Amino acid sequence: MFTFVPEYRFDTFDMASAEFLKSIGVKGIVLDVDNTLEPYENPLPTEKVVEWFKSLYENGIKAAIVSNNGKERIDLFNSEIGIPAYSKAGKPKKKYILRAMTDMDTDRESTILMGDQIFTDVWAAHNAGIRAILVPPIKDKRDFLTRFKRLLERPVLRKYERKKRKGK
Numbered sequence: 001m002f003t004f005v006p007e008y009r010f011d012t013f014d015m016a017s018a019e020f021l022k023s024i025g026v027k028g029i030v031l032d033v034d035n036t037l038e039p040y041e042n043p044l045p046t047e048k049v050v051e052w053f054k055s056l057y058e059n060g061i062k063a064a065i066v067s068n069n070g071k072e073r074i075d076l077f078n079s080e081i082g083i084p085a086y087s088k089a090g091k092p093k094k095k096y097i098l099r100a101m102t103d104m105d106t107d108r109e110s111t112i113l114m115g116d117q118i119f120t121d122v123w124a125a126h127n128a129g130i131r132a133i134l135v136p137p138i139k140d141k142r143d144f145l146t147r148f149k150r151l152l153e154r155p156v157l158r159k160y161e162r163k164k165r166k167g168k
């Protein structure tokens with residue numbers, strides 16, 4: 001797999017429905033929180049997120065959180081969902097993704113990661129040998145560093161589009 005090129009791209013997290021995940025053999029999903037499920041300023045999951053988690057659960061798909069954000073944020077966010085959750089995970093390192101896979105009792109083929117950052121989330125997934133779903137950041141910052149990062153992402157996204165066109 002190309003290091004930075006995601007296997008799938010969706011406009012929003014909930015387009016990765018339980019039905020879709022099942023159709024590609026996924027039994028467990030590793031999740032980024034910030035700007036993937038909720039913007040930074042939302043401390044708790046909204047109704048839409050909770051409903052999505054419920055449908056995963058009802059379809060026997062496990063989930064875990066692996067975030068680079070701090071423990072307080074992640075524990076509060078997870079307080080009502082109650083899934084395995086790791087904060088300060090240091091993505092693109094694979095350590096906590098592997099730990100989440102142990103928690104979910106899944107293997108490389110049956111696990112996927114979803115996140116909004118190519119050089120953090122997608123890279124981490126591929127370091128762990130699992131597939132990745134990329135979603136656009138819910139609320140993108142407009143500072144210089146973010147714009148620079150988006151610029152670096154462009155060739156990666158072009159490569160994704162080329163791969164998709166070839167049906168790979």
Ligand SMILES: [Mg+2]
Nearest residue numbers: 032034035116
């Ligand atoms: Mg994020």
